[in-house]
Amino acid sequence: MMSDKKNKKDNLQEGFDKAKELMDNVTEKASELAGEAGEHFVDMVEEAKEKIQEKISDEDVQKAKKKASELVDEASEAMSKFTEKASEVVGEASEHIADCAEEAKEEFKETKTKTKSFFQRLFRK
Numbered sequence: 563m564m565s566d567k568k569n570k571k572d573n574l575q576e577g578f579d580k581a582k583e584l585m586d587n588v589t590e591k592a593s594e595l596a597g598e599a600g601e602h603f604v605d606m607v608e609e610a611k612e613k614i615q616e617k618i619s620d621e622d623v624q625k626a627k628k629k630a631s632e633l634v635d636e637a638s639e640a641m642s643k644f645t646e647k648a649s650e651v652v653g654e655a656s657e658h659i660a661d662c663a664e665e666a667k668e669e670f671k672e673t674k675t676k677t678k679s680f681f682q683r684l685f686r687k
Contacts, residue, residue, distance in 0.1 A: 567674070574670055578663045589656040593649045600645035607634050 611634050614627060 571670070571674070575667070578667055582660055582663055585656050585659045589652045592652040596645045596648040596652075600641050603641045604638050607638050610634065 611631060614630055
């Protein structure tokens with residue numbers, strides 16, 4: 563019976579460990595993807611900026627070029643903020659899952675102790 567409890571405890575711990583490892587992997591991948599998306603977006607914006615600059619030459623168009631450049635810079639900044647927020651959200655989710663796993667582990671310990679106490683009292687009589 564003790565061996566069965568130990569196996570259950572080991573299995574539960576292994577499940578918690580795998581869940582935490584999975585969440586860490588998901589967090590890492592999400593952060594990587596968010597970073598890569600941001601990099602690709604910035605690259606595309608820079609390419610568009612360069613092409614626009616190559617084709618624009620007269621004075622009136624220079625004003626439009628300046629405005630387009632400002633808009634591109636704002637878009638790059640917005641994407642950077644988005645990437646940062648996405649990383650923060652993923653990190654917070656990871657922390658919450660880890661906290662939840664830890665709470666479940668503590669609840670399991672408490673239940674184990676109460677069950678052990680119950681059976682000891684039951685079989686001592």
